[in-house]
Amino acid sequence: xxxxxxxxxxxxxxxxxxxxxxxxxxxxxxxxxxxxxxxxxxxxxxxxxxxxxxxxxxxxxxxxxxxxxxxxxxxxxxxxxxxxxxxxxxxxxxxxxxxxxxxxxxxxxxxxxxxxxxxxxxxxxxxxxxxxxxxxxxxxxxxxxxxxxxxxxxxxxxxxxxxxxxxxxxxxxxxxxxxxxxxxx
Amino acid sequence: xxxxxxxxxxxxxxxxxxxxxxxxxxxxxxxxxxxxxxxxxxxxxxxxxxxxxxxxxxxxxxxxxxxxxxxxxxxxxxxxxxxxxxxxxxxxxxxxxxxxxxxxxxxxxxxxxxxxxxxxxxxxxxxxxxxxxxxxxxxxxxxxxxxxxxxxxxxxxxxxxxxxxxxxxxxxxxxxxxxxxxxxxxxxxxxxxxxxxxxxxxxxxxxxxxxxxxxxxxxxxxxxxxxxxxxxxxxxxxxxxxxxxxxxxxxxxxxxxxxxxxxxxxxxxxxxxxxxxxxxxxxxxxxxxxxxxxxxxxxxxxxxxxxxxxxxxxxxxxxxxxxxxxxxxxxxxxxxxxxxxxxxxxxxxxxxxxxxxxxxxxxxxxxxxxxxxxxxxxxxxxxxxxxxxxxxxxxxxxxxxxxxxxxxxxxxxxxxxxxxxxxxxxxxxxxxxxxxxxxxxxxxxxxxxxxxxxxxxxxxxxxxxxxxxxxxxxxxxxxxxxxxxxxxxxxxxxxxxxxxxxxxxxxxxxxxxxxxxxxx
Numbered sequence: 001x002x003x004x005x006x007x008x009x010x011x012x013x014x015x016x017x018x019x020x021x022x023x024x025x026x027x028x029x030x031x032x033x034x035x036x037x038x039x040x041x042x043x044x045x046x047x048x049x050x051x052x053x054x055x056x057x058x059x060x061x062x063x064x065x066x067x068x069x070x071x072x073x074x075x076x077x078x079x080x081x082x083x084x085x086x087x088x089x090x091x092x093x094x095x096x097x098x099x100x101x102x103x104x105x106x107x108x109x110x111x112x113x114x115x116x117x118x119x120x121x122x123x124x125x126x127x128x129x130x131x132x133x134x135x136x137x138x139x140x141x142x143x144x145x146x147x148x149x150x151x152x153x154x155x156x157x158x159x160x161x162x163x164x165x166x167x168x169x170x171x172x173x174x175x176x177x178x179x180x181x182x183x184x185x
Numbered sequence: 186x187x188x189x190x191x192x193x194x195x196x197x198x199x200x201x202x203x204x205x206x207x208x209x210x211x212x213x214x215x216x217x218x219x220x221x222x223x224x225x226x227x228x229x230x231x232x233x234x235x236x237x238x239x240x241x242x243x244x245x246x247x248x249x250x251x252x253x254x255x256x257x258x259x260x261x262x263x264x265x266x267x268x269x270x271x272x273x274x275x276x277x278x279x280x281x282x283x284x285x286x287x288x289x290x291x292x293x294x295x296x297x298x299x300x301x302x303x304x305x306x307x308x309x310x311x312x313x314x315x316x317x318x319x320x321x322x323x324x325x326x327x328x329x330x331x332x333x334x335x336x337x338x339x340x341x342x343x344x345x346x347x348x349x350x351x352x353x354x355x356x357x358x359x360x361x362x363x364x365x366x367x368x369x370x371x372x373x374x375x376x377x378x379x380x381x382x383x384x385x386x387x388x389x390x391x392x393x394x395x396x397x398x399x400x401x402x403x404x405x406x407x408x409x410x411x412x413x414x415x416x417x418x419x420x421x422x423x424x425x426x427x428x429x430x431x432x433x434x435x436x437x438x439x440x441x442x443x444x445x446x447x448x449x450x451x452x453x454x455x456x457x458x459x460x461x462x463x464x465x466x467x468x469x470x471x472x473x474x475x476x477x478x479x480x481x482x483x484x485x486x487x488x489x490x491x492x493x494x495x496x497x498x499x500x501x502x503x504x505x506x507x508x509x510x511x512x513x514x515x516x517x518x519x520x521x522x523x524x525x526x527x528x529x530x531x532x533x534x535x536x537x538x539x540x541x542x543x544x545x546x547x548x549x550x551x552x553x554x555x556x557x558x559x560x561x562x563x564x565x566x567x568x569x570x571x572x573x574x575x576x577x578x579x580x581x582x583x584x585x586x587x588x589x590x591x592x593x594x595x596x597x598x599x600x601x602x603x604x605x606x607x608x609x610x611x612x613x614x615x616x617x618x619x620x621x622x623x624x625x626x627x628x629x630x631x632x633x634x635x636x637x638x639x640x641x642x643x644x645x646x647x648x649x650x651x652x653x654x655x656x657x658x659x660x661x662x663x664x665x666x667x668x669x670x671x672x673x674x675x676x677x678x679x680x681x682x683x684x685x686x687x688x689x690x691x692x693x694x695x696x697x698x699x700x701x702x703x704x705x
Contacts, residue, residue: 124638144630168225172618
């Protein structure tokens, strides 16, 4: 009787120590779910979701404080991926946060720019080059299309241009059987 | 000596249709009224234009400088005046435009000064730069910059250099005719490549439906006395001309997923590329033209030496297109791309202009559901499961399609050729591939943006701290000053001393101002 109790108690102590050690030794820094959600978000840092950047939004989703359909740049596909990851139901994009737009980049009309540096301070990814009283310009390759630079511009010289389809980024279309062509033949 | 050959899996035997265009000699295509030379003709970075409208250029003059190491130069096809550097329609399925140099020939066709490259005494890096600056790219169809492939590999030497003269695609005979008429250049080019890559042996694989070409090449090897170069007849079966397939047939090596042939000491070049390398190094001539087969719905199918930038319609006109012609295809019937119009230029990738009509290539019959018969898997020369890739590409489940090694697909079209349900399988693969590529690029851009955003946050934090430190230092300084003043002035309260000093200063200024006004 006592020996059985002793064996069980000893087992509990050893296993408890092992678990306690593992909890310290293999401790995961931060929330891995946040990382996964953040890697799905488009990193425009536009704040349309109501959070100051993609990571805070990812944290809010992970805590269950925000819904998965608040990110217009991520679009429907982003929502689908988030739904897959979190095992939630797909929902259409919530209208109050904006609409899905074609991918665009901001362009400064360099003739109008007065060099006020306000857009430089607004750009979350430092994609605007310029200095006080010098003309500013946007590095198109680094612009995420967040539109945050448009509002602060006092002379309205920034416009969003959709990225044009070129030979290099052209995509093969989904094969569709052309009935009209078939009839003509 | 009979060499042991191997078989690759799958493959098909389509109607070859090569007899029509391989009787007449290669002819030079005449100068067109204007050349439209696209700057982006190879895989890699887009060359920068180095000429301006109105400038006079000579034949072989650099017009597009390579952008980085994975890029290749572009040259003027003749002497003349640059009319414009502008967007023109590309020989691309999309029908979109890209930057082209438009040259009006002056008719003199004057070469720019050029001299043989002393490649034997140059370092490998210099030879690679010379090839890049000569615009040499693979002429088999993929237009991969050749200088990146002229590399002895990790071990310092290759085992086997494969020269690809298989030319398995129906209708196309440009390599066949070049091997018959200009074998010396190809063999000399192969010898240069052999020396540059330090290859133990060179195997030139030619499909056995080209006996004249094989004979001419063997005679050239004898004549030149080239060592360690062997012309091997390989069985005719599409796609024996695929690089991995030909390597399999000649060496028995099957390059696995995720590896390159160079990992196994094998590298592959097209016969036309070997000739171009000979031209570039021994003659010092940049790549400005290639041999193009014109076949299909024309009266006189033939091969022409066409300069890059010549509009396709000018080349087709030489062969007498039949009245019911309704399309041009760049490449062959299996892997070719339909052109958006007939004014698009011949480029480095144009091995064939296949003229089509509704009779020659009837519109595809309606696609039926996949019955999973497995015929496509039997025909696939890359040993893939085409029906699975189709399934997932069609359903847009791209991750799964990739798990079935979609990117090992060479788009040869064997699966679609044998499909009893007549499904345009390759169209689905191309769709899935370009979607996956686009996603990958977006992901990369997002990762870059995240990094920049985090850097910005860190920088703002650092600036805040620096400002705080600056302010603290200043405050400390003032404090020290006050303390010093307190000691110097016998006053008890250092603040009072400061105020008194300020008052004294103000008084002084006031009297000074008064004396000034009085003086005036």
